[in-house]
Amino acid sequence: MPALTAVARTAEGFLERASDWDRDLAAELAAESGVGPLTDRHWLVLDYMRNTYLVKGDGPTIRTLGKESGVDIKELYQLFPKGPAKLAARIAGIPKPHGCI
Amino acid sequence: MRHLVILGAGTAGTVMANRLARSLRREIAAGTTRITIVDQDPVHIYQPGLLFIPFGVYTVDQAVRGRAAQLPKAVRYVQSRIESLDTATDTVTLADGEVLSYDLCIVATGTRIVPEELDGLTGAGWGERMFEFYTLEGAERLAKALQEFKGGRLLINVVEMPIKCPVAPLEFAFLADWFFTERGLRDKVSITYATPLDGAFTKPACSRSLAYLLEGKRIALETEFNAGRVDGTAGELVSWDERTLPFDLLVSIPTHKGAEFITRAPGLGNEMGFVLTDPRTLQAKVKPNVFAIGDATDVPASKAGSVAHFEAEVLTGNVLRFLEGKPLEPGFDGHANCFIETGHHKALLIDFNYETEPLPGNFPFAWGPMPLLKESRLNHLGKLAFRHVYWNALLPGHDFPGIPARMKRAGKRFPVATATP
Numbered sequence: 001m002p003a004l005t006a007v008a009r010t011a012e013g014f015l016e017r018a019s020d021w022d023r024d025l026a027a028e029l030a031a032e033s034g035v036g037p038l039t040d041r042h043w044l045v046l047d048y049m050r051n052t053y054l055v056k057g058d059g060p061t062i063r064t065l066g067k068e069s070g071v072d073i074k075e076l077y078q079l080f081p082k083g084p085a086k087l088a089a090r091i092a093g094i095p096k097p098h099g100c101i
Numbered sequence: 102m103r104h105l106v107i108l109g110a111g112t113a114g115t116v117m118a119n120r121l122a123r124s125l126r127r128e129i130a131a132g133t134t135r136i137t138i139v140d141q142d143p144v145h146i147y148q149p150g151l152l153f154i155p156f157g158v159y160t161v162d163q164a165v166r167g168r169a170a171q172l173p174k175a176v177r178y179v180q181s182r183i184e185s186l187d188t189a190t191d192t193v194t195l196a197d198g199e200v201l202s203y204d205l206c207i208v209a210t211g212t213r214i215v216p217e218e219l220d221g222l223t224g225a226g227w228g229e230r231m232f233e234f235y236t237l238e239g240a241e242r243l244a245k246a247l248q249e250f251k252g253g254r255l256l257i258n259v260v261e262m263p264i265k266c267p268v269a270p271l272e273f274a275f276l277a278d279w280f281f282t283e284r285g286l287r288d289k290v291s292i293t294y295a296t297p298l299d300g301a302f303t304k305p306a307c308s309r310s311l312a313y314l315l316e317g318k319r320i321a322l323e324t325e326f327n328a329g330r331v332d333g334t335a336g337e338l339v340s341w342d343e344r345t346l347p348f349d350l351l352v353s354i355p356t357h358k359g360a361e362f363i364t365r366a367p368g369l370g371n372e373m374g375f376v377l378t379d380p381r382t383l384q385a386k387v388k389p390n391v392f393a394i395g396d397a398t399d400v401p402a403s404k405a406g407s408v409a410h411f412e413a414e415v416l417t418g419n420v421l422r423f424l425e426g427k428p429l430e431p432g433f434d435g436h437a438n439c440f441i442e443t444g445h446h447k448a449l450l451i452d453f454n455y456e457t458e459p460l461p462g463n464f465p466f467a468w469g470p471m472p473l474l475k476e477s478r479l480n481h482l483g484k485l486a487f488r489h490v491y492w493n494a495l496l497p498g499h500d501f502p503g504i505p506a507r508m509k510r511a512g513k514r515f516p517v518a519t520a521t522p
Contacts, residue, residue, distance in 0.1 A: 062261075076341075083327070
């Protein structure tokens with residue numbers, strides 16, 4: 001199991017390599033960000049984010065998340081307070097979404 | 102006969118029409134190539150002017166000119182709404198039913214604001230205590246409201262990114278501080294700037310300089326504020342995470358989207374209607390004979406006139422290469438160059454690209470004359486003079502001496518650790 005201290009991360013705490021991620025690491029990333037414990041609702045979002053990234057090469061925006069992840073925007077903010085797209089990306093082990101330019 | 106169709110005659114489309122008409126003048130004269138440009142309304146807006154209209158610095162008349170007069174005679178201008186773009190058959194259908202068959206199409210339809218996207222924004226109070234300044238009508242209504250404002254809470258809110266001219270909302274806050282200071286009302290007006298970003302601006306280095314300016318001008322900064330709904334009667338803007346910001350006057354920068362026909366064309370755009378575009382060549386991802394420029398693209402550069410200007414130089418080269426069957430050049434580096442009005446006859450200047458954050462230094466040459474990322478009177482004069490430059494040099498598609506499309510490293514003070522040759 002890769003411990004959080006052993007993986008390379010950006011200044012903002014995003015994983016340098018998405019391949020370093022596993023579900024235990026997600027729990028550590030979540031705890032560090034004040035999120036959790038991770039429930040099925042969290043995982044619905046995290047799995048959706050990771051799949052989108054693996055298919056499209058970029059994480060989804062909050063707008064897509066609200067429409068397609070199965071969790072509406074209101075709940076997204078309860079699950080991942082402040083910036084769901086950014087926070088969930090960090091916990092899902094994918095790079096910071098490009099949406100915020 | 103080869104047919105080039107440009108959709109949209111705003112900044113980017115007009116510059117492309119002028120550049121291509123010049124580059125292809127022999128082919129056009131010989132009758133082997135023709136260019137058509139389409140736009141839905143007859144007026145070309147000097148968009149940086151929209152920021153000044155609310156404060157009475159410019160009138161609407163000073164910010165607009167006829168569209169046709171900005172276009173070359175060799176290009177056919179059609180005034181019509183665009184119904185659809187069919188990349189499978191290489192055709193554009195206009196609102197009146199006319200069908201344009203093209204060999205090469207350039208999408209330059211920019212962005213539009215969609216205030217309906219924020220729950221409550223177009224409800225009670227819209228145009229009375231809730232305003233926008235991204236349209237002529239909106240800017241004029243806001244001018245009247247600011248004239249009549251005698252004090253209270255002014256709230257400026259960016260609903261979501263991306264927006265056109267990401268510095269404009271901040272400039273609005275700075276100019277509001279100046280406007281109310283001049284009117285002797287500043288102590289009666291509180292100004293709050295609420296943004297979904299985690300800083301004042303999209304670029305961290307710039308955010309730090311701007312945060313300092315905000316503090317000096319007593320503008321409260323609310324970051325990571327994602328507006329979920331607004332109540333124009335109660336005067337409350339509420340975020341998705343239930344933070345409430347009260348206001349007497351709200352200046353909203355509503356959600357931006359691309360042209361409607363883009364969302365209807367399979368594979369052309371993203372969910373917001375911005376064209377999926379190669380960030381270096383400006384070729385659309387949907388098909389090789391489709392290109393995109395300016396605010397209409399999804400490239401991770403600022404949506405700004407300077408970006409369109411730099412892109413035009415690269416795109417003209419690539420259009421000509423494409424027509425000759427040569428490989429495209431990945432020449433666009435995301436270069437943007439923006440004046441930021443800070444009020445009191447001063448302005449800041451920033452120059453950056455995909456990789457390089459706005460840095461301090463001098464522009465356009467190492468010796469100056471304009472300082473980067475620092476307030477100065479010369480920058481403000483530069484911003485005012487830019488209106489003439491826009492109509493007489495930028496729109497006609499001329500290169501600016503000393504300011505190439507690719508961002509220059511000379512004159513910028515790079516942090517030692519990241520400096521590369």
